[in-house]
Structures are given as C-alpha cells and as structure tokens.
Amino acid sequence: MAVTTGSERARATLAYLRRKITTGDWPVGERIPIEPELAEQIGVGRSTVREAVRSLASIGMLETLPGRGTFVRSSTPTSTLLNEFLVDFTLEEILSYRRALEIEAAQQAALHRSDDDLEALEQAAADELGCNRCPVFTRGAESSAFDSRFHQLLFDAAKNRLLAALYAGINEQLRSPEHRGRLANVATATEMERDHARVLDAIRRRDFIDAVHSMADHVDHDVVIVSENQVKQPLPRTPEQEERIAQVRDNEASRA
Incomplete structure (x- = not known):
C-alpha cells in the first residue's frame, strides 16, 4: 500500500467531499454522514475530515449546525x-x-x-x-x-x-x-x-x-x-x- 503524506490525504478528502456535493450524491439541504463515518469511508483520520468540512463551509458549500449535523448549502462555491x-x-x-x-x-x-x-x-x-x-x-x-x-x-x-x-x-x-x-x-x-x-x-x-x-x-x-x-x-x-x-x-x- 502506498504511503501518502498528510497534505495528500487532506487534498484527497477535500476532493471526495466536494465531488459528493457537485455530483448531487449529497443534494442541497441534505445532512452529510457524521465525521466517524466519513473517516471510515475515505480511510483517513477524523481531524482530516474535520478540516475538509471547515474548508467547504468557508466557501458556503457546507454548514455545520450544533447538535444537528453538517448540511449541504450549495452545490458549488459560486x-x-x-x-x-x-x-x-x-x-x-x-x-x-x-x-x-x-x-x-x-x-x-x-x-x-x-x-x-x-x-x-x-x-x-x-x-x-x-x-x-x-x-x-x-x-x-x-x-x-x-x-x-x-x-x-x-x-x-x-x-x-x-x-x-x-x-x-x-x-x-x-x-x-x-x-x-x-x-x-x-x-x-x-x-x-x-x-x-x-x-x-x-x-x-x-x-x-x-x-x-x-x-x-x-x-x-x-x-x-x-x-x-x-x-x-x-x-x-x-x-x-x-x-x-x-x-x-x-x-x-x-x-x-
């Protein structure tokens, strides 16, 4: 198995989440899987998932609501x-x-x-x-x-x-x-x-x-x-x- 760096894992995780949103697999308004589930699906640590979610939230594609989860707010950052x-x-x-x-x-x-x-x-x-x-x-x-x-x-x-x-x-x-x-x-x-x-x-x-x-x-x-x-x-x-x-x-x- 190839060893990847932390930055490569971060980029891959961000690309995975973004692709799920832009392709419509996660429609606007839908709550995305919780952090542990995403970490297991992607094969990365929870901190890597957390950072990717924050990045997409910063450009308006995701929104995290305390006690409710993280939701898709826009299919693009446009x-x-x-x-x-x-x-x-x-x-x-x-x-x-x-x-x-x-x-x-x-x-x-x-x-x-x-x-x-x-x-x-x-x-x-x-x-x-x-x-x-x-x-x-x-x-x-x-x-x-x-x-x-x-x-x-x-x-x-x-x-x-x-x-x-x-x-x-x-x-x-x-x-x-x-x-x-x-x-x-x-x-x-x-x-x-x-x-x-x-x-x-x-x-x-x-x-x-x-x-x-x-x-x-x-x-x-x-x-x-x-x-x-x-x-x-x-x-x-x-x-x-x-x-x-x-x-x-x-x-x-x-x-x-």
Whole structure:
C-alpha cells in the first residue's frame, strides 16, 4: 500500500467531499454522514475530515449546525463567492446580468430538455397560476420570493450547472436587505401566466429562437427597479420598437 503524506490525504478528502456535493450524491439541504463515518469511508483520520468540512463551509458549500449535523448549502462555491464580488456593482448592472442568464437558460432548455424536464415545467406552470410575484416579492412584502419553481426548473432543463449556480448567486444577492423595497414586479398574474406559457410552448417545441424571444419579453417586467414610486424600465425603447415587439408577440400568440 502506498504511503501518502498528510497534505495528500487532506487534498484527497477535500476532493471526495466536494465531488459528493457537485455530483448531487449529497443534494442541497441534505445532512452529510457524521465525521466517524466519513473517516471510515475515505480511510483517513477524523481531524482530516474535520478540516475538509471547515474548508467547504468557508466557501458556503457546507454548514455545520450544533447538535444537528453538517448540511449541504450549495452545490458549488459560486453563490458565496459571487455575492462578495457583486457588492461592487450597481443594482442595474446586476439585473442586466440576471436577464442574460435567464435568456440563455431558456435557449439551452429548449435545446437540451428531457421529457421529464418538460413534465416538471408544465406542472410548475400549473401550480403557479394566479401568482403575480414570480420570481420576486411584490412591493412592500416582508419576505422575498426568488423561488419560482418554474424558473428553477428552467435552469435544470438547460443542463448547465454553471448557469444555475450563477443564477442562484444573483438571486441571493438580490435578497439582501439593501435591495429590499427597491425591486418590484409590475406584471399582473395574467401577464405572468401568458409569459410562462409562451416560454413553455417554445421549450416544448424545442424552438430555441422563440424561447429566447419569449424569455426576453418576460424578463422586461418580472424584476424591475422602483425609485420614488416610478418604475425604471430595464431597457428603454422607442414607440416604434415597442410596436415591433408587440407584433412579434401577436404572431407567436396566433401560432400557438
């Protein structure tokens, strides 16, 4: 049996734990095995396991709760690191980046979705009928609601873990207290249902072009900045440009 150094064992242990998390063997929210079990599984000492857990906790992937155990908090370190990075950017810049992620996710979902993904998206769209706070809180609400199941499943269907991790990080930043009261959803429940139906139809038909246009239209009003009772449009357009967008929307509606 080859003899390994302490540093090699530490790196191997860290890689083992990280792999369990990133592959989904240990899903987000699940409690991981206790320290003695992990030490036996990996073949290292408990102190080596303890140090690896601390390392992953420091980047937000694990969290140890006294008396309860250690839980998976993120499938990647992206959310934690991204949060620290985003503090140097304006809310407008953050929302612009979020828009780009959602549009790309819609495109990739149309190309890569499975039948199971489609079924889950259809169920989520049905479950969220009548919801007019997707995916953010209505103005003045006490708690954020960046948890639209439809949007989360859209990123799952895209089959791109980095897109999903970046999106989770963006949403985490937008939940922060400094943005509370500055964001609102200006679409009605009917408009939200219409938007989701259009995105879903494009994904169902595997039409990535329609998916891009439908999602671009949707994100224009699902998260907006409100300042002094005025809605700040994310992308100001001329009346002529708005008319062209309306024509495209009507064409898609007549084809559906």
